[in-house]
Amino acid sequence: MSDAATGTTAPAPAPSAALLAVPRSGWHVATVASTRRETPNASRIELEVDGWPGNAAGQHLDVRLTAPDGYTATRSYSIASSGAGTRVTIAVDKLPDGEVSPYLVDEVRAGDMLEVHGPLGAFFVWAPDAADAAAAGEARPVQLIAGGSGVVPLYAMAEAHGAAHDLTSFRLLYSVRSPDDVYFADELRRLAEASAALQLDLVYTRRSPAGWPTPPARITREVLEAAVIPAAERPRVFVCGSTGFVERVADWLVELGHDARSIRTERYGGT
Amino acid sequence: MQHVDGNALAGPLAEFFSFDLTTAIARCSGCGAVGELARTMVYRSGAGTVVRCSECDQVLATLVETADRAWIGLSGISAIEVPRG
Numbered sequence: 001m002s003d004a005a006t007g008t009t010a011p012a013p014a015p016s017a018a019l020l021a022v023p024r025s026g027w028h029v030a031t032v033a034s035t036r037r038e039t040p041n042a043s044r045i046e047l048e049v050d051g052w053p054g055n056a057a058g059q060h061l062d063v064r065l066t067a068p069d070g071y072t073a074t075r076s077y078s079i080a081s082s083g084a085g086t087r088v089t090i091a092v093d094k095l096p097d098g099e100v101s102p103y104l105v106d107e108v109r110a111g112d113m114l115e116v117h118g119p120l121g122a123f124f125v126w127a128p129d130a131a132d133a134a135a136a137g138e139a140r141p142v143q144l145i146a147g148g149s150g151v152v153p154l155y156a157m158a159e160a161h162g163a164a165h166d167l168t169s170f171r172l173l174y175s176v177r178s179p180d181d182v183y184f185a186d187e188l189r190r191l192a193e194a195s196a197a198l199q200l201d202l203v204y205t206r207r208s209p210a211g212w213p214t215p216p217a218r219i220t221r222e223v224l225e226a227a228v229i230p231a232a233e234r235p236r237v238f239v240c241g242s243t244g245f246v247e248r249v250a251d252w253l254v255e256l257g258h259d260a261r262s263i264r265t266e267r268y269g270g271t
Numbered sequence: 272m273q274h275v276d277g278n279a280l281a282g283p284l285a286e287f288f289s290f291d292l293t294t295a296i297a298r299c300s301g302c303g304a305v306g307e308l309a310r311t312m313v314y315r316s317g318a319g320t321v322v323r324c325s326e327c328d329q330v331l332a333t334l335v336e337t338a339d340r341a342w343i344g345l346s347g348i349s350a351i352e353v354p355r356g
């Protein structure tokens with residue numbers, strides 16, 4: 001859609017919390033402001049996006065790379081940041097035989113330019129607009145469940161929750177290979193320390209920290225049952241990670257009595 | 272083939288629609304299931320994008336794009352409910 005068209009056809013902002021008003025999407029030129037290793041296999045990339053209208057926590061953007069011969073490749077990346085402003089953070093996991101991710105993780109440098117389309121998606125989002133409901137004791141608790149890089153949009157939600165001093169009860173269950181593979185490790189620790197309303201539960205699948213009570217293992221239905229807000233409390237659940245991870249977790253949640261309508265998923269692909 | 276959620280349609284559809292269609296509710300003409308487009312299953316390949324019902328796997332929609340036009344097929348959707356602000 002062209003920028004000229006957006007001004008006249010924009011719908012009025014949705015008044016209800018259910019119809020979350022998200023900023024209009026468009027194509028933008030982004031300048032890489034900084035990059036850093038996030039984990040041994042991933043990079044965090046901070047973008048300065050000219051004309052970015054801000055974004056809600058959980059939204060994604062599409063990155064388009066164009067080769068000199070005109071060939072293009074487009075991939076989706078969740079946004080780790082939220083709110084107003086033109087600074088946008090993404091975090092990318094490197095797939096060894098991937099077309100786009102090795103470039104983003106290993107090659108991109110500060111000052112490089114990327115084409116981005118966003119902010120995108122109004123479904124897999126959380127906004128601290130339920131603060132009044134929380135104060136009135138009506139807000140449903142929120143369960144976040146991440147596998148690997150799938151924590152990116154859920155970190156954005158946890159961060160928005162903390163920044164808004166939202167009282168909604170939040171719990172994040174995060175499955176990672178090893179302690180080195182935790183994305184936003186310091187930020188998550190600080191958020192959990194700062195807010196009694198956020199609980200962080202880590203599951204290590206390959207290597208646990210020294211002294212960890214359980215040996216490394218993939219998430220099972222039993223672990224899920226023990227670490228997520230019980231179905232009886234009717235949590236809203238957000239699950240994100242590789243397609244296989246998301247499908248295993250979502251199926252177990254339904255078996256454990258969670259209402260499928262209350263589960264929102266973001267499959268990243270893969271198996 | 273690997274698939275992702277209908278969420279990933281937000282970018283491609285924003286090229287043609289002026290609002291976020293992924294929160295619109297579609298009815299599958301095969302099994303009658305209703306749900307947000309964001310809840311469908313999306314299969315992408317070089318040839319294009321196929322959107323399938325997450326309940327019965329029927330093809331709901333297809334999207335094929337070239338440099339100067341796009342073909343949007345909606346053969347498996349019997350109705351779409353769009354929220355109004």
Ligand SMILES: Cc1cc2nc3c(=O)[nH]c(=O)nc-3n(C[C@H](O)[C@H](O)[C@H](O)COP(=O)(O)OP(=O)(O)OC[C@H]3O[C@@H](n4cnc5c(N)ncnc54)[C@H](O)[C@@H]3O)c2cc1C
Pocket residue numbers: 060075076077078079090091092093094095097098099100101102149152153242243266267268269270271273275276278279
């Ligand atoms: C809405 C959305 C948000 C996303 N957000 C993020 C994000 O925040 N961070 C991030 O790192 N990725 C994210 N992804 C995945 C990302 O879009 C790309 O699929 C990923 O970076 C691989 O691209 P590639 O070009 O390197 O690999 P490709 O060249 O596309 O694929 C290379 C090989 O890896 C396989 N593969 C593709 N995707 C995956 C996967 N996710 N896991 C395992 N194997 C895979 C392919 O089948 C193929 O064999 C997101 C995907 C979606 C749909």
Ligand SMILES: [Zn+2]
Pocket residue numbers: 299300301302303304324325326327328329
């Ligand atoms: Zn169906």
